Amino acid sequence: MSLITLSGLTPTSSGIHLGNYFGAVRQWIDLQDAGGAHYFIASYHALTTVRDPAQLSSNIRAVAMDYLALGLDPERAVIYRQEDVPEVCELSWILSTLTPMGLLERCVAYKDKVSQGISADHGLFAYPVLMAADILIVRSHRVPVGQDQKQHVEVTRDIAGKFNQTYGAVFPVPEPLILEGNAAKVPGIDGQKMSKSYGNDLCIFESEKKLRKRVMSIVTDSQGVDESKEPEGNTIFELYKLVATDDKVDAMADKLRSSGIGYGYGHAKQELFEAMLDYFADARSRRLQLEENPDEVEQILRSGADRIRPVVEKTMDAVRSAIGVIPSHS
Structure with a gap:
């Protein structure tokens, strides 16, 4: 059986930039050959910064097309939207009851965003718990991340360990798969690390x-x-x-x-x-084709949702049974 690998991007802007590609997506493409690859669009995570529903919906479609244009292959990977796995919110709450406040308060990414003037709401604070739910709901063994996201995977490991210790061995404890290479070496147009939140990115599929x-x-x-x-x-x-x-x-x-x-x-x-x-000539050409065939993109995402649902349902059955909260329809 292949090891399950999971990663994803948050659709907080209208496209994947150079930092996303060289820091993550290019390595994801290679990991598809090993089997067990799962890549999702982290729509709920985007709600911490994107409050315009039309914009968020557009961003989700854009990231889906970018994934496919750049080489993520639905024949070799499961590609899906976070909203097609709504149980992730249920699992996030369950995991939050086992998560110490201090564990989240130490997260560097949270401190960085607050220092940038982003509102310190509960969603931003609890972001790592939802990320843990994303990872654990598919029982992922490996999480390919850049060095800046390693801490969040360590949080996931802590939460998974606490759940297993409390309720029994339900989750594999995932390992961070650190993407070296150019992950920390992609500067934005202002010389800082390229980031959507800094507004210094170069989007690959811009006109x-x-x-x-x-x-x-x-x-x-x-x-x-x-x-x-x-x-x-x-x-x-x-x-x-x-x-x-x-x-x-x-x-x-x-x-x-x-x-x-x-x-x-x-x-x-x-x-x-x-x-x-x-x-990016070939990718840009493929992206234009996808723009003209939105039904193809939607079908790929629905197929990904259909493939992931049995895994999610099996996980949640095990979680609910472990905690003693079993819905009457189960």
Whole structure:
């Protein structure tokens, strides 16, 4: 039997950005070959920041199309929406009764969001408990995450252990599968780590006009076109390394270091823009096809829901039996 792997993205913006792709989705694609891959759209999690229902619905569809366009394959993975597993909210409540306040208060992601001015409501505070429910309801063994999400998986492990200790061994205790590579190395247009919440992202499926405008807004130092510039640590160059061939990367580095050749940051940004279009050309083409066939996307998501439901129902039967709360219809 394959190990179950689960991960997902929160639809808080209208598309997957470079940080999402190189930090997570590219590795998810590879993990599909091992079997047991499950990828979901974390719609309920988005409610902590997205309060416009039409926008959230649009974001969910966009992330679904992005998943498929980038290479998540419904033949090799179960792809579904969180709202198609409403029992996750029931499980979240059950798990919350075993979760110490101090465990949640120590979560760095919560502190970071509050420091950004995001309202400290219960949903944001209890976010890791819902994440634990997402993971445990499918009895996941592995959770591929970046280093910044590792703590949330550790919280899940603590909660699963507490449940098993209290009620018996219902859940496997999942392991974080840390995505190394470029997960922490994707800078946004302002030089900070690329993040939707920072508003510094480059969305892969943005229109060419909007994408070019975003690329051209990358913050740089004041070195002129004829002055030598250090490539390493430069936001343009760091992004270029992700999407360009080694030869082209070396060529850009040489041009940036050279003085008196009239090569400025504007030229480098244009090369980055063109390299992004090249790198994602097939995905962008597939994305356009999916936009024209929304029924295909919906069918894939419904199929994913149909595949995951027996697993969820079996888990919840075991949970309800363990805690002694068994609905009359069971």
